[in-house]
Amino acid sequence: MTAATPPSSKPATLHDVARAAGVSLITASRALGQPAIVSEATRARVQAAVEATGYIPNLLAGGLKSRRSRMVAGILPALSVSQFLPTVQSLTVALHEAGYQLMLGQTFYDAVREDEVLAAMASRQPDGIVMMGLVQSERSRERLQRLGVPVVETWDITDRPVDMVIGFSHHAVGAAVADYFRARGVERVGIATGSDHRALQRRDGFVAAWGRDVPTAIVPAPSSLALGRQALGELLARQPGLQAVACSSDMLAHGVLVEAAARGLRVPQDLAVAGFGNAEFGEHMLPSITTVHVDGPEMGRLAAQLIVQRCQGQVPERAAFDLGFRLIERQSTAGGAPAGS
Amino acid sequence: MTAATPPSSKPATLHDVARAAGVSLITASRALGQPAIVSEATRARVQAAVEATGYIPNLLAGGLKSRRSRMVAGILPALSVSQFLPTVQSLTVALHEAGYQLMLGQTFYDAVREDEVLAAMASRQPDGIVMMGLVQSERSRERLQRLGVPVVETWDITDRPVDMVIGFSHHAVGAAVADYFRARGVERVGIATGSDHRALQRRDGFVAAWGRDVPTAIVPAPSSLALGRQALGELLARQPGLQAVACSSDMLAHGVLVEAAARGLRVPQDLAVAGFGNAEFGEHMLPSITTVHVDGPEMGRLAAQLIVQRCQGQVPERAAFDLGFRLIERQSTAGGAPAGS
DNA sequence: CTGTTAGCGCTTTCAG
DNA sequence: CTGAAAGCGCTAACAG
Numbered sequence: 001m002t003a004a005t006p007p008s009s010k011p012a013t014l015h016d017v018a019r020a021a022g023v024s025l026i027t028a029s030r031a032l033g034q035p036a037i038v039s040e041a042t043r044a045r046v047q048a049a050v051e052a053t054g055y056i057p058n059l060l061a062g063g064l065k066s067r068r069s070r071m072v073a074g075i076l077p078a079l080s081v082s083q084f085l086p087t088v089q090s091l092t093v094a095l096h097e098a099g100y101q102l103m104l105g106q107t108f109y110d111a112v113r114e115d116e117v118l119a120a121m122a123s124r125q126p127d128g129i130v131m132m133g134l135v136q137s138e139r140s141r142e143r144l145q146r147l148g149v150p151v152v153e154t155w156d157i158t159d160r161p162v163d164m165v166i167g168f169s170h171h172a173v174g175a176a177v178a179d180y181f182r183a184r185g186v187e188r189v190g191i192a193t194g195s196d197h198r199a200l201q202r203r204d205g206f207v208a209a210w211g212r213d214v215p216t217a218i219v220p221a222p223s224s225l226a227l228g229r230q231a232l233g234e235l236l237a238r239q240p241g242l243q244a245v246a247c248s249s250d251m252l253a254h255g256v257l258v259e260a261a262a263r264g265l266r267v268p269q270d271l272a273v274a275g276f277g278n279a280e281f282g283e284h285m286l287p288s289i290t291t292v293h294v295d296g297p298e299m300g301r302l303a304a305q306l307i308v309q310r311c312q313g314q315v316p317e318r319a320a321f322d323l324g325f326r327l328i329e330r331q332s333t334a335g336g337a338p339a340g341s
Numbered sequence: 342m343t344a345a346t347p348p349s350s351k352p353a354t355l356h357d358v359a360r361a362a363g364v365s366l367i368t369a370s371r372a373l374g375q376p377a378i379v380s381e382a383t384r385a386r387v388q389a390a391v392e393a394t395g396y397i398p399n400l401l402a403g404g405l406k407s408r409r410s411r412m413v414a415g416i417l418p419a420l421s422v423s424q425f426l427p428t429v430q431s432l433t434v435a436l437h438e439a440g441y442q443l444m445l446g447q448t449f450y451d452a453v454r455e456d457e458v459l460a461a462m463a464s465r466q467p468d469g470i471v472m473m474g475l476v477q478s479e480r481s482r483e484r485l486q487r488l489g490v491p492v493v494e495t496w497d498i499t500d501r502p503v504d505m506v507i508g509f510s511h512h513a514v515g516a517a518v519a520d521y522f523r524a525r526g527v528e529r530v531g532i533a534t535g536s537d538h539r540a541l542q543r544r545d546g547f548v549a550a551w552g553r554d555v556p557t558a559i560v561p562a563p564s565s566l567a568l569g570r571q572a573l574g575e576l577l578a579r580q581p582g583l584q585a586v587a588c589s590s591d592m593l594a595h596g597v598l599v600e601a602a603a604r605g606l607r608v609p610q611d612l613a614v615a616g617f618g619n620a621e622f623g624e625h626m627l628p629s630i631t632t633v634h635v636d637g638p639e640m641g642r643l644a645a646q647l648i649v650q651r652c653q654g655q656v657p658e659r660a661a662f663d664l665g666f667r668l669i670e671r672q673s674t675a676g677g678a679p680a681g682s
Numbered sequence: 683c684t685g686t687t688a689g690c691g692c693t694t695t696c697a698g
Numbered sequence: 699c700t701g702a703a704a705g706c707g708c709t710a711a712c713a714g
Contacts, residue, residue, distance in 0.1 A: 406707085
């Protein structure tokens, strides 16, 4: 063996590797980046030199010249909005498999912060951008278009995507829940919802399908159990004889269930409750929570695929994907006769 | 005004900005990076040129030369482990205020993955590294030390940190819960725990303080409500007359509560339950969940401060911080007399 | 306060 | 299959 890792000198560069392997700089580069076009013997020597020197490639330098950072930016309202975690998870994994890393940024539901975050991301030269939700401001829209990298908006659908979009109609989700309650004979219904754009769109869909306005408790995002309890209190004060509540998240629904229990209301006999998001806990609680399932992991997987394809110069056949949703009926609404008996 | 943003040509470089402002490249650079040492008039002209050209700095290029990426790597087991989110949140905010961005990596509780993630991060030249938990493998340890950037391990405490450490003793947490149950007269206790290192350390502390071995249901990470239900089933099968369960997370405790209700056990009269982490939902449920609180946000804030100080060449007075913890008694254990009455 | 020069570490040309 | 030269966009170092 030649020189091993020096105790604590400067980190090895590709130059050091090349010298240790007795090849030129560029050959070392190719042995690592495009092993197919290098002879096997050379490749092995370079590999050995990498081990010996403890070489770690510098992606800043590589990216500067190649204009490919092998990094994708992921923008979400906040990490604490657990709805997005499965999407972020599968996105991370799918990108990793393709040799990309995900860098997350949070907007906190604020259009100005969104633009700042996008600017910060842009300065790191991402190869693609995945948004959880649609782009908020016109300013951000233009910024994204000017960047010239593939953009995927997720968790919503629109006629006017910045580039590509994968999601479902929040309006349709709201309508489906309204239709479900009506089919069960519910007459006096309330809505407990977060204040974010998508949740309010679901509310709009609910009201449209319901046919008339619906008492609504709007709570600040991110939603929590405490806010769910509070929301039910408000709704009961405004709508005596309330029979059902549609919630904008399963955690909010959980809070509604707790508050209902605290007030001696039986669920679903006295009060039916539906959530959104199909969180893990909702399936196993007593009562289990009726909810709307959307395929979060698939959105992440597909977003990664589209970004990677575009980075490789391919043009995906479609630019918009409506993945739909599924209402899952559980105990919180599924008791025998509806309320008011 | 001079030339505005060309429709869709190449993105503007600092060179373009300098020319538009009629100054040299380096002056433009300084006007943006060290505005204090540039005359106000020049600064204003450069600023105007930035607007006119739509310039976005290229941090890859800047970082390559200055050897400061203005990026910090954050390593956690998985985003779905919600215990860490408050820490990640405050870390993100505190770093942002200091002009740094956080890049997250997940290890999935796997030492090999940990090392891969660290290698991937290292190739992006982070200015610092924050670990949620202690470094797992000796290999990763060495890698981190060789990197030569400040490292903060959090959410645990050790005599032998890689560099700096901010956390608390999991052993002591377990012991405190055991002492608490004993003081309440509990005799037959069980443990429901995730399989991760820290949770098992809390178990060790519990057993040590309890004085003899304790029936334990170990469930795979990440913990969930369903696993909590399952764990109580196992414990009841193995320990007839079980009076109390210590859980390694509030979500597991939630599951234990649900299973207890399903079996007609009253909490806390028939079964006392304690969790860990002080999750939001635990405070507002019925019964509310007794838990152990640790200051997640403070760990993030302090970690950011230490990293930033070290990046500025300062040497913090201390390299280890034990932030302690607090047992919060709530309804799930606080009923009148303990079980067995 | 401003400018010139050099070069970070790597990959893209273009030649063998 | 391998190599030499050039330069990505920016900032440190040293002048003025």
